[in-house]
Amino acid sequence: MVSKFAALRPAVAPELRDWVDNRLISAHIRMVKPLVLGTLLNAAMIVIGLWSQVPPSYLALFGSYVVGASVHRLWLAQGIARGRRQKRTEKMLDAFQLNSWWLGLTFGVSFAWWFPHLGPIGQVLVAVCAMTQIAAAAYMVRTLPRSAAIYIGTQALGVTLGLAQIGSLQALATMAVLLAASGLLIRMAYTACDLFVTRILSDRELGAAVRTVKLLLNEYEESGSDWLFELDRDGCLHGVSTRFASALGEPVTRLEGRRFETLFVPNPSRDALVSAIGERRPLRAETLALTAPPEGEATRWWSVSGRPCYFSAEDRVAFRGVISDVTSQRLAESRVHHMAHFDSLTGLPNRALFNQTLAELLDEREDSAQLALLLVDADHFKTVNDMFGHPAGDAFLRAMAERMTAALRDSGLGGDQPLIARLGGDEFGIVIAGEDTCDKAVRFAAVLVEAMSEAYSIDGHEINGGVSIGIALAPYHAALKQQLLSNADIALYAAKNGGRGNWEMFEPGMDAALHERHTLSRDLRHAVGNGELRLFLQPLVDVETEAMTGYEALLRWEHPERGLIAPDNFIPLAEETGLIVPIGEWVIRTAFAEAASWDSDQTIAINLSPVQLGSPNLLPVIVNALAASGLDPARIEFEITEGVLLHNSDANIEILNRLHELGLKVALDDFGTGYASLNYLLTFPFDKIKIDRRFVSEMGTREESDAIVGAVIELANKLGMCTLAEGVEEPEQLARLKAQGCQMVQGWLFGKALPSAEYHPNVLRAIEVVAPPTASLGRPQKSAKSQSYSRRKAG
Numbered sequence: 026m027v028s029k030f031a032a033l034r035p036a037v038a039p040e041l042r043d044w045v046d047n048r049l050i051s052a053h054i055r056m057v058k059p060l061v062l063g064t065l066l067n068a069a070m071i072v073i074g075l076w077s078q079v080p081p082s083y084l085a086l087f088g089s090y091v092v093g094a095s096v097h098r099l100w101l102a103q104g105i106a107r108g109r110r111q112k113r114t115e116k117m118l119d120a121f122q123l124n125s126w127w128l129g130l131t132f133g134v135s136f137a138w139w140f141p142h143l144g145p146i147g148q149v150l151v152a153v154c155a156m157t158q159i160a161a162a163a164y165m166v167r168t169l170p171r172s173a174a175i176y177i178g179t180q181a182l183g184v185t186l187g188l189a190q191i192g193s194l195q196a197l198a199t200m201a202v203l204l205a206a207s208g209l210l211i212r213m214a215y216t217a218c219d220l221f222v223t224r225i226l227s228d229r230e231l232g233a234a235v236r237t238v239k240l241l242l243n244e245y246e247e248s249g250s251d252w253l254f255e256l257d258r259d260g261c262l263h264g265v266s267t268r269f270a271s272a273l274g275e276p277v278t279r280l281e282g283r284r285f286e287t288l289f290v291p292n293p294s295r296d297a298l299v300s301a302i303g304e305r306r307p308l309r310a311e312t313l314a315l316t317a318p319p320e321g322e323a324t325r326w327w328s329v330s331g332r333p334c335y336f337s338a339e340d341r342v343a344f345r346g347v348i349s350d351v352t353s354q355r356l357a358e359s360r361v362h363h364m365a366h367f368d369s370l371t372g373l374p375n376r377a378l379f380n381q382t383l384a385e386l387l388d389e390r391e392d393s394a395q396l397a398l399l400l401v402d403a404d405h406f407k408t409v410n411d412m413f414g415h416p417a418g419d420a421f422l423r424a425m426a427e428r429m430t431a432a433l434r435d436s437g438l439g440g441d442q443p444l445i446a447r448l449g450g451d452e453f454g455i456v457i458a459g460e461d462t463c464d465k466a467v468r469f470a471a472v473l474v475e476a477m478s479e480a481y482s483i484d485g486h487e488i489n490g491g492v493s494i495g496i497a498l499a500p501y502h503a504a505l506k507q508q509l510l511s512n513a514d515i516a517l518y519a520a521k522n523g524g525r526g527n528w529e530m531f532e533p534g535m536d537a538a539l540h541e542r543h544t545l546s547r548d549l550r551h552a553v554g555n556g557e558l559r560l561f562l563q564p565l566v567d568v569e570t571e572a573m574t575g576y577e578a579l580l581r582w583e584h585p586e587r588g589l590i591a592p593d594n595f596i597p598l599a600e601e602t603g604l605i606v607p608i609g610e611w612v613i614r615t616a617f618a619e620a621a622s623w624d625s626d627q628t629i630a631i632n633l634s635p636v637q638l639g640s641p642n643l644l645p646v647i648v649n650a651l652a653a654s655g656l657d658p659a660r661i662e663f664e665i666t667e668g669v670l671l672h673n674s675d676a677n678i679e680i681l682n683r684l685h686e687l688g689l690k691v692a693l694d695d696f697g698t699g700y701a702s703l704n705y706l707l708t709f710p711f712d713k714i715k716i717d718r719r720f721v722s723e724m725g726t727r728e729e730s731d732a733i734v735g736a737v738i739e740l741a742n743k744l745g746m747c748t749l750a751e752g753v754e755e756p757e758q759l760a761r762l763k764a765q766g767c768q769m770v771q772g773w774l775f776g777k778a779l780p781s782a783e784y785h786p787n788v789l790r791a792i793e794v795v796a797p798p799t800a801s802l803g804r805p806q807k808s809a810k811s812q813s814y815s816r817r818k819a820g
């Protein structure tokens with residue numbers, strides 16, 4: 026189909042030509058009524074004006090043609106506007122052109138015919154009416170330029186022909202002006218039409234783009250996981266979609282017009298959102314928590330991005346953006362964060378978070394403010410793990426953490442920001458900040474030691490608690506984190522050394538003490554291998570006969586630089602480091618060999634540490650030493666303390682039974698110092714009870730001690746156990762003990778702990794002292810193979 030406008034300058038795609046023509050016709054239809062009205066008015070003026078100069082029959086014919094053409098044009102326009110005329114566009118254009126011919130010719134022919142016969146006023150009237158009609162057509166019929174050209178052309182030609190018949194110079198000049206003006210107006214009509222077509226085409230393209238975008242956006246809205254939002258100039262929601270509303274669990278009507286930021290919890294991110302919208306700046310992925318998450322959900326996190334939009338004044342939208350739900354990412358992130366900062370067993374902050382928080386607290390600390398660091402260490406955790414297994418150990422740590430947290434909460438001493446963390450293993454850290462920190466820390470440490478000492482019931486076992494605590498103060502002891510931690514650690518060591526179950530505040534001297542411990546423990550590793558250990562003997566005396574019936578083997582360390590070191594100064598260290606096992610083995614072999622070398626059948630008493638009882642090597646070592654020495658088991662006595670019965674009792678009692686089976690004796694040492702319970706006498710058939718030196722020294726000065734010693738002796742005798750009193754220095758003490766029925770004594774009254782040669786001068790000693798397996802000593806010693814010392818009888 027070829028359009029009437031194929032020649033138009035704007036390139037119109039063939040499939041658009043009909044559409045363009047339609048738009049042109051519609052545009053013209055809007056102008057038809059004023060056009061027709063103007064035409065009728067003009068015609069009326071002409072009829073009235075020329076009434077006396079033109080025969081009425083001609084005027085009547087002219088009037089009826091004009092009215093007919095006007096009605097026809099109106100009828101055409103109305104029909105198209107009301108959709109009655111469904112004809113093809115081409116036909117419609119033809120109809121309008123036909124009507125233009127009709128009207129144009131009616132006027133043109135009339136003008137040409139009448140003009141020469143009119144008077145001057147009549148000619149002016151005709152000329153003015155013709156020019157008015159030509160100008161009006163150039164404007165009102167411009168969207169149908171051919172119709173305009175016909176309409177203008179026929180009338181211009183009519184007047185021109187009229188003028189030509191007059192033939193004067195003025196008439197010719199008027200003719201020229203009229204033709205030029207008409208040509209110009211026709212040209213204008215064509216240009217105006219071109220512009221109109223260009224505009225409607227570009228509008229059409231824009232409209233299509235807008236529709237496409239809307240379509241895409243709708244699809245995005247419906248199917249995507251994200252939502253779009255639009256805000257008006259006041260930052261209120263506009264054009265809320267149903268998906269957006271359902272994500273919030275609220276009806277669209279409640280959201281429309283609501284201030285956007287009220288959807289989110291106030292925080293710095295929300296402030297950033299408010300200022301970006303207010304200042305019309307782009308917003309990039311700001312993560313915000315919803316104030317009212319949908320029902321059944323704890324939190325919802327949205328990531329909001331958007332940018333201001335610069336639209337027309339009527340457009341209400343001032344800001345547009347996208348929202349994505351990032352709740353699952355946030356939760357995953359926070360889980361990872363939690364795992365990185367919290368201990369999974371106890372739920373307390375871990376070492377990393379503790380260190381970080383401590384550093385921050387120290388940084389933020391004002392000059393006058395103090396901060397206390399408490400390091401808390403469980404006293405018997407290893408035993409719990411060994412005895413009851415790791416699940417029980419875990420339960421024990423959890424119970425500890427709970428008790429500690431409760432104690433901190435209940436004490437109200439935690440200060441403004443109490444921090445409690447598990448630093449690893451059985452070590453916990455507490456930070457107390459605020460006022461009177463030192464006082465609070467000390468009071469809380471005392472409360473904690475007390476609270477933690479109560480027994481725990483884990484998996485049906487009664488497990489003894491107890492913690493040691495080291496305290497360091499900032500800035501008094503250290504202002505920097507690392508130094509503060511290390512000082513608290515030193516104080517903790519001091520607390521442990523001080524017998525556990527207590528607390529210590531850091532003191533500058535402790536540092537040196539710790540250093541001393543370190544060197545001592547290093548030297549102790551080599552003590553056995555280097556042959557620095559000595560066994561001294563102290564006589565055990567029968568009260569009745571005052572005969573030395575046996576000896577207790579007491580250990581000494583002959584340190585190459587420090588000289589002779591007493592066991593109290595290195596046995597706890599050896600127990601802590603595990604070195605007591607190889608050392609104890611050395612003691613057993615040496616003591617057996619020593620006793621075997623005597624020419625009497627005196628007994629030998631050997632001290633066993635609780636740690637040694639936990640060693641699977643103990644019984645094999647004893648059996649081997651028995652075989653190697655050939656010593657009569659009946660001459661051997663092992664001394665254990667109440668502590669052995671306290672922890673891991675069943676397993677330990679089993680070992681004691683095995684010792685009995687081997688024919689060895691077992692004595693309960695230091696009776697009365699530990700838990701001072703007579704019940705312990707019933708837990709195992711001890712061969713001997715050794716009453717601690719403290720009771721003996723207090724006898725005569727404290728009535729209570731006399732009573733206790735009396736009760737112990739009585740009960741032990743009833744149970745068929747021998748009683749031995751330690752630390753007898755005075756004859757009066759001996760007399761009292763004798764009166765109470767005590768069978769044996771030991772003490773300086775009869776002899777101090779001395780090298781064995783002092784008590785057995787006649788013995789030729791060539792005792793092979795076999796060093797224990799080097800593996801447990803850390804590294805092999807050259808001199809570890811064998812050490813022997815011999816001493817001839819002096820004098």
Ligand code: C2E
Pocket residue numbers: 563578579580591592593596609612632633634664694695718751752753754771772773774778
């Ligand atoms: P203990 O078993 O109670 O040993 C008795 C301690 O009392 C010895 O101290 C001894 O010298 C001291 N003593 C004896 N009579 C008197 C007295 O009349 N007055 C005074 N003031 N003290 C007296 P020592 O030798 O310093 O031993 C201390 C502790 O070291 C021992 O206490 C024992 O528990 C431990 N020990 C010693 N040798 C060994 C050993 O080979 N293995 C283990 N595991 N522990 C040992």
Ligand code: CA
Pocket residue numbers: 577632664694
């Ligand atoms: Ca002893």
Ligand code: CA
Pocket residue numbers: 694695715717751
């Ligand atoms: Ca003792």
